[in-house]
Amino acid sequence: MNVDEQSSVLTFLNSKIENIPKFHSAILPKLCGGDRVVDLLFYKPLSYVDRSKSLPDAQVGEFTTFVAKVYEHQRPTSRGRPYRVIVESESQYLFIVFFNYSVKYLYKLFPVGTDIVISGKLEKFAEHWQITHPDYMLSDINLFKEIACIEPVYQLCRGITNKSIRNIISSNLKDLPDLPEWIDETLIKQKKWLNWKESIIRLHRPSSLAEAEVCRERLAYDELFAYQLALKLARENHVKKEGKEFIILSKYKEQVLNELPFxxxxxxxxxxxxxxxxxxxxxxxxxxxxxxxxxxxxxxxxxxxxxxxxxxxxxxxxxxxxxxxxxxxxxxxxxxxxxxxxxxxxxxxxxxxxxxxxxxxxxxxxxxxxxxxxxxxxxxxxxxxxxxxxxxxxxxxxxxxxxxxxxxxxxxxxxxxxxxxxxxxxxxxxxxxxxxxxxREKPKSRLPIKTVIMNVKKVSDIIQRLKDAINRGEKAYWICPYIEENEELNIAAAEMRFQELQKTFFDRVGIIHGKLTQEQKDQVMFSFKRNEFSLLVATTVIEVGIDVPDATIMIIENAEQFGLSQLHQLRGRVGRGNKPSFCVLLYDNLSKSSYSKLKIMCESQDGFYIAEKDMMLRGSGDILGTKQSGCMEFKFADLYEDRELLNLAYNSAKGTIANFELLLDIFEYRSRLHFSKFQ
Structure with missing residues (x-):
């Protein structure tokens, strides 16, 4: 592909999305992360619904699409009962069930004796097969093939439907250009990958769930490979510059080592x-x-x-x-x-x-x-x-x-x-x-922190024990997920907890959260260190780096709301002195997965093990907060699930970098496609 062709492709992919209804023009770019064609085409479906199964092949709980003849309407015999339409398909009768309905609308939609395309989740109630509120009910039989497919499901927000996004993406797929292949041919054959263009098309229009995953994997590799090349090129151009050479004489090393108290x-x-x-x-x-x-x-x-x-x-x-x-x-x-x-x-x-x-x-x-x-x-x-x-x-x-x-x-x-x-x-x-x-190793002076899980209903017992500890001269943190109370969420708020704790601890309790200015936060922390108060109610602003050696108790309310790495960082604010320290993980409604998460905290104090578990549970982006840190956010790749792909991309980039001059042109082109942040 020559320079003019490259320019043409990039012009198309960086052009504004077309065929967007006016009322979607403000919503769609927010969902996709941009208003360019490439942003739209890289908008990966969250999941897929397999509507391709016929009625005889579908099991309970699966989606099915079929053509049926309307046999009879059954009105409810008493108030609150559902309305049923009996249909027949392939010598099988089943109920189409509605709870919120307009009789006039249903008679218009299901005229007795007519054929209709129906798609929805198959259920069994008593001895009867049924579908409650089907997703599709169409009188045009010609639309059967369009409905009986693998349907992508996208992340939505108020004002836009899944169907709208599918239609807009389809209209922009028509003119999708070809790209020169840059992945090793042997790897493509081994992985049974399609080319880039077909992978994008089939990601949004797969013929099977397996095909959708193969396409995602191919695009994930493209993404990881481009990023690894970026890192290596940056290292070649920026890091591996010859400069000064330090002569290490350890002139000060011995002096300082002799003075260290550990x-x-x-x-x-x-x-x-x-x-x-x-x-x-x-x-x-x-x-x-x-x-x-x-x-x-x-x-x-x-x-x-x-x-x-x-x-x-x-x-x-x-x-x-x-x-x-x-x-x-x-x-x-x-x-x-x-x-x-x-x-x-x-x-x-x-x-x-x-x-x-x-x-x-x-x-x-x-x-x-x-x-x-x-x-x-x-x-x-x-x-x-x-x-x-x-x-x-x-x-x-x-x-x-x-x-x-x-x-x-x-x-x-x-x-x-x-x-x-x-x-x-x-x-x-x-x-x-x-x-x-x-x-990994911690100084021998660091004592392990005893961690326990407790129901928030026992908060009065905890406050009493906290009172005893503070009277002994100890300090404590009380962490809440939010600053202010939210009526829709039954989750602890720092300001409410602060007011409650003031009734017991009076002026011995302080508060710190993200709405304070940096100067105010610093003032609160200095006051806490100087013993002006003994209990600090906080959000996660105290997560990193604060060293208060006489703080021995960490209470984390609604601990199930936090990630494992965050809990570990918060727990690390105590246990920095020579006294035994404790961490109490308070929960309200605890699911099985949340219990497993909190149990890991009780069983391990190894931050690296906890980080691996956290990545497995939450995904890579949440561990470091990539949006805040300037790290790359991947659209197709999951750094935990795609570990093998990452290793492949890492090793391929390592080999490719040897052809440095040849690489510059192709990399600049592909990176501009995958990562506009590098421009």
């Missing part, structure tokens, strides 16, 4: 060595440090920063909140008190006079390490020689935000840090072959 774990020692080796490379380092809650990630990041400082360069650590940045600063400043290294804190709260001094010292190189928030990547912040950017809780920053900080140096090394354990599959999808160090 021994490093084996995992920490290994991670420090791994990152040091990567820093010695002549290529730019882009590394990921994953650590379970309380595994000591900040210590590892500190030693990476020390390597930079001893090579006469600067390091920056960026955290998502002021309180977390201050927490890091206080610990690092104390750890480096035995050295001549100069550290500063730069946040939105930093006074103007102090900010000016810090910025001057950064620009002149006097300042070795700066710790801060979003303030670090502001345009007027200049470094003399930024050698390493440590991004803490990196998924909480967008891609552009991270790049603004990294761009303040030349070929700056990057160390991403996350306390959210990422399953291997998701890590591979998000980062490709970015090198990763993992901290």
């Amino acid at each position: 021994q490093l774990t084996n995992d920490q020692i290994r991670a420090i060595d791994e990152i040091s080796e990567r820093q010695k490379s002549r290529y730019r380092m882009v590394s990921l440090l994953q650590g379970d809650v309380g595994s000591g990630k900040t210590v590892v990041a500190l030693f990476a920063m020390l390597n930079v400082v001893e090579n006469n360069m600067q390091a920056a650590l960026m955290a998502p909140t002021t309180i977390l940045a201050e927490q890091h600063y206080n610990w690092i400043e104390e750890a480096l008190s035995c050295t001549d290294i100069k550290v500063a804190l730069l946040t939105g709260k930093t006074a103007r006079k102090e900010r000016k001094i810090i910025m001057n010292e950064l620009a002149s190189g006097i300042l070795n390490i700066v710790i801060g928030t979003h303030a670090l990547f502001q345009a007027n912040v200049t470094f003399k020689n930024l050698g390493l950017a440590v991004i803490d809780e990196q998924q909480r920053f967008g891609v552009i935000q991270r790049n603004r900080l990294v761009g303040k140096g030349e070929n700056t090394d990057i160390l991403f840090v996350t306390a959210t354990p990422i399953p291997r599959t998701l890590q591979q999808a998000m980062y490709g072959d970015v090198e990763c160090s993992i901290l």
Whole structure:
């Protein structure tokens, strides 16, 4: 395919969706995620209904489509009873049942003696076969083939029907162009895949459920392959640039190690060595440090920063909140008190006079390490020689935000840090072959957190025990899923629970939630740390990074509403001191699957195991919150179900990258098709 043909295809796929009724023009783009033809064609059905079975072949609970002759109308004998129309098909009689009906309408729809196409779910009541409120009742027998098919079911919203979406998609499939094949021919034969065009068409018009899955799988592979190539090309063009080579002399390492009030774990020692080796490379380092809650990630990041400082360069650590940045600063400043290294804190709260001094010292190189928030990547912040950017809780920053900080140096090394354990599959999808160090082991001083499941009806008993604990000088969190009460949902709201707890704890209880400004949130947390109150009612804003060592109790109300990884992160806010800690998971209505989820929390404190289970239960997108983190959202691929496809795409991309020049043209074209975010 030449350049003109490529341009023609992209023009068509990026053109506005046509044939949309005016009253759907505002709704459909919201459902599809855009108003282009490609957005519409990539709008994957949620499920399919098999209407192809004839009446004799269908079982109870299955859908069936057939032509029947109307035999008789049976009006109900008493009020509240259903209206029945008896029809005959292939020497078999069955009832068509209606509960909300207009007699006049039903006589018009079902004239006795006429043939009619019926499609619906087959039921058996007493000895009679029946269909209640059929999905289709058509007098035009010629429409039978159109109805007796595999019908795609799309996600809907008020104002648009499934039929409307099918019709709009069908009208846009007519002019769908061919694309040159880019998948290995052997793999296509092995997987029995159709080409790209046929896969799109058959996804929306499959001849069988098996065919629909084959088409989804093919398109999922396209998506994963394009994304893996993007990661590898970015690495070739951006990461693998030759730059500085650090000489690791460990000038400060021994000094700091001797001053630490604890021994490093084996995992920490290994991670420090791994990152040091990567820093010695002549290529730019882009590394990921994953650590379970309380595994000591900040210590590892500190030693990476020390390597930079001893090579006469600067390091920056960026955290998502002021309180977390201050927490890091206080610990690092104390750890480096035995050295001549100069550290500063730069946040939105930093006074103007102090900010000016810090910025001057950064620009002149006097300042070795700066710790801060979003303030670090502001345009007027200049470094003399930024050698390493440590991004803490990196998924909480967008891609552009991270790049603004990294761009303040030349070929700056990057160390991403996350306390959210990422399953291997998701890590591979998000980062490709970015090198990763993992901290599973926790310091010996960390005591396990006893976790129990309790019915919310026992809340009065819990409050009494909480009262006893607070009187002993302990602190506690009480987590609610929502901020305000919702009449439609019987789910705990932080503001209501706060008011209830005030009756018992008076001014010893505080509240924090997402509607507060960042300054207000920080003030509440500082007050909690300073013992101005002992019980903190909160939403998930306290999920990551807050370190209050004397907090020993975590109560999570409506725990069934949270994902496993989120529950694990919340639980990690306690158990940070030397006292036994507890986590109480309160539930209201507990389904079998919710009970299994909460049971995992009671049985395991391994964040990586919990993350795998969470991905299996909820899917990949919900674990890190991909919309907020800037990670790619996949339309066809499920990173848990399609693990094998991801490995195939990963390995194929690895082999393809060798043909770098040849790859650039085809990749640019396919990536623009699959991922407009890369443009």
